[in-house]
Amino acid sequence: MEHEPRTRALLTTLKRVAGAFKADGVPFALSGGFAAFARGAPPSRHDVDFAVLPEDAERALEVLAKAGLTPADTVEDWLVKAHDGDVLVDLIHSPSDLPVTRAMLDRATPLKVDSVHVPVLDATDLLVMRLRAFTEHECDFAGPLVTARALREQVDWEQVRVRVRGSPYALAFLVLLGGLDVISREESGMPHEAPQYAAGHLQQTLAEDPRTAEQGIRVRVVGEDVYLSGEVSCPRRRLKVVEVAEETMAGYRVHDELSVVRMDGPIREERLP
Amino acid sequence: MITVAAVGDVHLDEEMRGRYRERLGRLADDADVLLLAGDLTKHGTVEEGRVVAEEFRGLPVPVVAVLGNHDYQSDAQDKIAETMRAEGITVLEGDAVALDCAGGRLGVAGVKGFGMGFSGKCASEFGEPEMKSFVRHSRDAAERLREAFKSLDTELTVALTHYSPVKDTLVGEPPEIYPFLGSYLLAEAVDTAGAHLAVHGHAHKGTECGLTPGGVRVRNVALPVLGRPYGVYRIQD
Ligand SMILES: [Fe+2]
Ligand SMILES: [Fe+2]
Numbered sequence: 001m002e003h004e005p006r007t008r009a010l011l012t013t014l015k016r017v018a019g020a021f022k023a024d025g026v027p028f029a030l031s032g033g034f035a036a037f038a039r040g041a042p043p044s045r046h047d048v049d050f051a052v053l054p055e056d057a058e059r060a061l062e063v064l065a066k067a068g069l070t071p072a073d074t075v076e077d078w079l080v081k082a083h084d085g086d087v088l089v090d091l092i093h094s095p096s097d098l099p100v101t102r103a104m105l106d107r108a109t110p111l112k113v114d115s116v117h118v119p120v121l122d123a124t125d126l127l128v129m130r131l132r133a134f135t136e137h138e139c140d141f142a143g144p145l146v147t148a149r150a151l152r153e154q155v156d157w158e159q160v161r162v163r164v165r166g167s168p169y170a171l172a173f174l175v176l177l178g179g180l181d182v183i184s185r186e187e188s189g190m191p192h193e194a195p196q197y198a199a200g201h202l203q204q205t206l207a208e209d210p211r212t213a214e215q216g217i218r219v220r221v222v223g224e225d226v227y228l229s230g231e232v233s234c235p236r237r238r239l240k241v242v243e244v245a246e247e248t249m250a251g252y253r254v255h256d257e258l259s260v261v262r263m264d265g266p267i268r269e270e271r272l273p
Numbered sequence: 274m275i276t277v278a279a280v281g282d283v284h285l286d287e288e289m290r291g292r293y294r295e296r297l298g299r300l301a302d303d304a305d306v307l308l309l310a311g312d313l314t315k316h317g318t319v320e321e322g323r324v325v326a327e328e329f330r331g332l333p334v335p336v337v338a339v340l341g342n343h344d345y346q347s348d349a350q351d352k353i354a355e356t357m358r359a360e361g362i363t364v365l366e367g368d369a370v371a372l373d374c375a376g377g378r379l380g381v382a383g384v385k386g387f388g389m390g391f392s393g394k395c396a397s398e399f400g401e402p403e404m405k406s407f408v409r410h411s412r413d414a415a416e417r418l419r420e421a422f423k424s425l426d427t428e429l430t431v432a433l434t435h436y437s438p439v440k441d442t443l444v445g446e447p448p449e450i451y452p453f454l455g456s457y458l459l460a461e462a463v464d465t466a467g468a469h470l471a472v473h474g475h476a477h478k479g480t481e482c483g484l485t486p487g488g489v490r491v492r493n494v495a496l497p498v499l500g501r502p503y504g505v506y507r508i509q510d
Binding site: 230 | 276283284288289292293296299303315316343346469470477478490496497499500501502503504505506507508509
């Protein structure tokens with residue numbers, strides 16, 4: 001395959017780094033734009049990213065220095081960097097506060113990148129990492145959209161949705177993918193039912209399910225969050241209500257704002273005239 | 274002068290066994306009678322009915338109960354009532370009991386009651402058979418309460434229901450569900466009889482105190498409303 005000179009330079013660096021890690025037994029996986037490239041996306045034009053374990057980051061940098069790269073200073077605490085000429089190599093170990101794990105590296109599959117075999121991050125891990133990286137200042141969807149389209153068959157979107165839950169940017173991106181039919185509405189996390197109906201159905205379920213039989217639970221659905229409030233008769237019942245709600249509202253976050261009926265107030269006599 | 278203790282919606286099951294009874298130690302000092310305003314079980318099973326019977330048996334004051342909608346959930350209401358009666362608890366459903374108390378005789382007329390709504394905003398016996406039977410059940414309950422009162426000759430009388438006779442004690446519940454929480458026909462029966470007090474349960478999020486149009490005190494004694502083991506009301510003629 002013919003590549004433009006910039007891509008050629010990046011690929012040369014990629015192979016040099018992968019070779020050095022292999023030779024020294026540093027566990028790693030190709031990440032970022034070139035991982036997407038290895039999985040079928042267009043080639044990246046920026047830098048070369050690898051995932052390494054947090055505890056291996058320093059050693060990995062030494063290995064690269066030995067191979068002729070120049071370690072670079074970084075202020076970030078989630079990656080280390082090295083230069084190979086004008087190509088920048090990022091060794092990412094704790095993206096978005098979620099350390100790279102051995103399981104993640106084990107999930108990586110060896111794929112051919114420009115004629116050599118390199119372990120490449122699992123497509124789901126890759127997407128999760130990419131989506132979790134969105135911040136207030138870094139939320140350009142254009143690049144990730146290309147990646148998502150290219151990798152959509154390889155990604156477990158259900159899992160992506162669960163793993164990016166904490167990020168409103170990521171959830172917005174998934175809604176966008178749903179709207180563009182890149183993924184299905186279910187995968188995008190768009191509720192099947194309008195929330196007001198979901199709340200009504202859950203309320204009836206809580207009254208009718210023999211495990212709960214609670215008539216007075218208030219249910220509010222806001223986005224992906226379900227809020228339960230009201231009083232239940234005992235602590236175990238409270239757990240049951242949450243259990244039934246979580247079953248009924250799979251994919252939502254259930255918030256327990258219930259309270260248990262109290263009967264320990266002081267007895268007082270009222271004199272009726 | 275007679276003092277009435279009352280509570281509803283204790284919603285007992287096996288797991289709650291003994292938890293409520295341990296709160297009843299002072300009952301004899303507090304009251305002449307204990308009224309149970311229905312929803313004594315969670316699902317109305319025979320087993321739960323047994324827990325109720327054992328929780329309230331052998332108390333130092335007479336115990337008079339009506340059942341609530343939860344006690345009907347498993348179609349075992351008759352068996353539950355039977356189990357409770359076997360333990361000396363009076364279970365009313367459209368009838369009354371006269372009790373000899375230290376301060377005089379007290380008549381308790383009891384019925385579960387039903388929904389239907391309140392004056393001006395209530396269902397009527399019109400349309401589908403389901404609607405008709407809904408309203409008919411409510412009318413029938415009120416009628417039976419009326420009849421129950423008629424059988425009493427005591428000076429002091431109390432109405433015991435599960436459903437509410439008035440809206441006052443429902444405040445806190447969403448207004449949209451008031452028609453499922455009570456019926457004004459119950460209040461009419463209470464007023465006709467000139468009762469001294471009406472206690473009910475069912476509206477867990479309601480308010481304790483209310484008044485019938487005729488001026489009879491109404492108390493919502495649902496346990497979640499009370500937040501204490503039972504309400505204590507002293508009544509005099
Ligand atoms: Fe209840
Ligand atoms: Fe009830």
